[in-house]
Amino acid sequence: MLSLKQSLRISLGSIGSSKLRSSLTTLGIVIGVAAVIANVSLGASFSEFFNDEIGAVGSNFIVITSQSTDVLFENQLELIRNTPGVAGVSPINQQMAQVRYFSTSRQIDIQGVNADYAEVANFRMDSGTFLDDNDQYMAVLGAEVAYEKFDRKISVNNPIDITFRREDGGVVTRKFTVKGIVQDPNTTFAQTGVEPEIRIFIPINIMNEILGVDYYGGFFVKAESFEAIGPTGDEIDKRLARSLGVPARDLENDDAKPYVLFDQLEILEQTNQLSAALTALLTSVALISLLVGSIGIMNIMLVTVAERTREIGLLKALGYTKNDILALFIIESMVVGLIGGILGTAAGIVAALVVNDYLELPNIFPAGQIVLGFTVAVIVGLVAGVYPANKAANMNPVDALRKE
Structure with a gap:
């Protein structure tokens, strides 16, 4: 009876005797496993990237925006401030205004906020400090506004002129002193509309x-x-719905409300669904490669069986059983899958590292998924080798010895 060591030695000898064919067959598994590993890693990296991006624009945030003017007032602000679970709230107003610094004028988005805004939005200051509730004509600038928008860089304590347009058509210009400059969070995720680098923040009561x-x-x-x-x-x-006269029956109907409410969880859910869909699509394509690789293994094993017919007959004549022959060819098939799995896993990790570096994504490699991809490669080798191995094991030794 063949031992496992003998079976492995014979299998490796068979694989080594036809290096080119074995290499091409293994390549199918390598590509398939590498694609699965790389795509799963990319999916996890994108998910982590989206989470980091969302976290960069706010911490545990909930956003309420009015669908028209004259809807949200001080009463609604106090109502939200006194809601259980609220750690901070900032009212917001915004307008594109003309900003002048020395001889240069630019259209900049001005946002009226209070002191809580910096904490909710996870602001980090490049210089100076953020607004407090006692500030009057003070302004905090985004990094891009301070350093790139004007001919000269703006620093803390520099004066700027902001020209506003009132609803009655009048134009009002006021001088503000720069109190601080907000760091660029380096996020490309703008769904919340925070984007501090391109805005100027002033006290909302002044605005x-x-x-x-x-x-x-x-x-x-x-x-x-x-x-x-x-x-x-x-x-x-x-x-809010109750205070604005929205009937209880319409609470789930967003169209019936004069405001829109969304939160960090909803955005995370949307991005995770997008990431999961992308991963599933890419992994499906990769699994097709694995299927092609399994067909390649089955093909080479069938050819191997045909080429080694006399060897099979000799082994049977020497007393090796059907199970010995079956095990011999299945092990050979699994070895091909194993080699492909090892090389494919390494190639997949390298490919993911390169792509993540190019796209500036975090490197995330789910260990469970990598083990799964490697295991699938071995299983593919096992399954692909069953039919050829069974065919070899069922050969009649006399007929096999007569085979030319």
């Missing part, structure tokens, strides 16, 4: 006073914890 309005365009809210985002958002939604 409303200049514009002659007493309403807000929306609220930027921070929940006490990540787990509290959903319940806190639901409670804010109920309270």
